[in-house]
Amino acid sequence: MAGIYIHIPFCRRKCYYCDFYKTTNTGLTENFLAALGHEIIRRNDYLQGEKIKTIYFGGGTPSVLTGEQLSLIMENIYANFQVESGAEITLEANPDDLEPEYLQTLKNCGINRLSIGIQSFHDEHLIKMNRRHTAAQAVECVENAFEAGFSELSIDLIYGLPGLSAGQWIENLHQAFRLPVNHLSAYHLTYHEGTPFYTWLKKGTLKELSEKKSIEQFNILLDESAKAGFEQYEISNFARNEKYSRHNSSYWQGEKYLGLGPSAHSFNGSSRRWNVAHTEAYIKGAEKNISYFEEEQLSEKEKYNEYILTRIRTKWGISLHEIEIRFGEACAENASGILRKYVAAKHLIEKNGIYTFTRQGFFISDTIISDFMII
Numbered sequence: 001m002a003g004i005y006i007h008i009p010f011c012r013r014k015c016y017y018c019d020f021y022k023t024t025n026t027g028l029t030e031n032f033l034a035a036l037g038h039e040i041i042r043r044n045d046y047l048q049g050e051k052i053k054t055i056y057f058g059g060g061t062p063s064v065l066t067g068e069q070l071s072l073i074m075e076n077i078y079a080n081f082q083v084e085s086g087a088e089i090t091l092e093a094n095p096d097d098l099e100p101e102y103l104q105t106l107k108n109c110g111i112n113r114l115s116i117g118i119q120s121f122h123d124e125h126l127i128k129m130n131r132r133h134t135a136a137q138a139v140e141c142v143e144n145a146f147e148a149g150f151s152e153l154s155i156d157l158i159y160g161l162p163g164l165s166a167g168q169w170i171e172n173l174h175q176a177f178r179l180p181v182n183h184l185s186a187y188h189l190t191y192h193e194g195t196p197f198y199t200w201l202k203k204g205t206l207k208e209l210s211e212k213k214s215i216e217q218f219n220i221l222l223d224e225s226a227k228a229g230f231e232q233y234e235i236s237n238f239a240r241n242e243k244y245s246r247h248n249s250s251y252w253q254g255e256k257y258l259g260l261g262p263s264a265h266s267f268n269g270s271s272r273r274w275n276v277a278h279t280e281a282y283i284k285g286a287e288k289n290i291s292y293f294e295e296e297q298l299s300e301k302e303k304y305n306e307y308i309l310t311r312i313r314t315k316w317g318i319s320l321h322e323i324e325i326r327f328g329e330a331c332a333e334n335a336s337g338i339l340r341k342y343v344a345a346k347h348l349i350e351k352n353g354i355y356t357f358t359r360q361g362f363f364i365s366d367t368i369i370s371d372f373m374i375i
């Protein structure tokens, strides 16, 4: 079983915090789609005939594409891969693109899950982030999506924003849980080099939230989501009724995936590969019938590091037994001492041989993970 990720690199405008690969040059759309069409065909053997159980349109902003453009991509994928019936097909969307008519079009294209980037239900924060939509539009588009028949709905929120108070964060979560969504991704703001937020932070014109307030907001997130019946199944991901993102869960469980489009990553079990993060270069590559990408073969050590990195933040956790079987005695020995140390410190908890983070552990998850890494 495997997944396909398709990176749509266009955004109508850039949010001040975001460092995902994107361009506002939507004039490249037709050439990009032609190049994507080539890549789908050129790489149709990458997953060695494995059945596709998830397809994910990410970005950038996939909802800038028309129904016709999305249908053509889907047809091409179905012609070149064995897509399982009942596959999860997700599209990331911005609220202001989700007009009722467009929602119907998405349904007709076969999209059965939407991940909507809302970020905040407060206009003052949406403006600060340079989002295109208002809080009212955010609420309305989720209701419209549900009415259009989308029962698999996820929304994204960001906390730890400068000026976001605990009260406002609680309001954001309460608003989210009043909506007909069964999945929430809530990310703490990261300041990425090269983004306006990062520049303003360095200049001192934007003030980072204190660590104390950040921790308070993470605690609020865990408490409020639990009260609303949402299970935390990954550090930033919460689901009602086990409606986990099947696509993202398969990354965390080390399954194979093919990434198409500029900057997209692929994994085939033994190597990782990432496409050039440049739309014009991606288009040029297709015209010359070559792919611009980099690739790395993973050593046993690197596979072990990947396993820790992807699994430990999830509810499926890591298992010493599995480490020994999959990566050998040396890795198991490395892991066992570190596991003991963090269990004693109550940062990790063990249940039936599976180790997961405690709430305190989540706060220092990066430090703990780097402790496990074998260089």
Ligand SMILES: C[S@@+](CC[C@H](N)C(=O)[O-])C[C@H]1O[C@@H](n2cnc3c(N)ncnc32)[C@H](O)[C@@H]1O
Binding pocket: 017, 018, 019, 020, 058, 059, 060, 061, 062, 092, 093, 094, 095, 116, 117, 118, 119, 156, 157, 158, 187, 188, 189, 190, 191, 192
């Ligand atoms: C590929 S992006 C966005 C999808 C879509 N274009 C949108 O903006 O609605 C996926 C999510 O990552 C999160 N994200 C992006 N940059 C972030 C940052 N610097 N810190 C925290 N979360 C971030 C946002 O919640 C965003 O919705």
Ligand code: SF4
Binding pocket: 010, 011, 013, 014, 015, 018, 019, 020, 022, 059, 060, 061, 094, 117
């Ligand atoms: S958050 Fe979404 S819309 Fe905003 S710049 Fe990033 S990819 Fe584009």
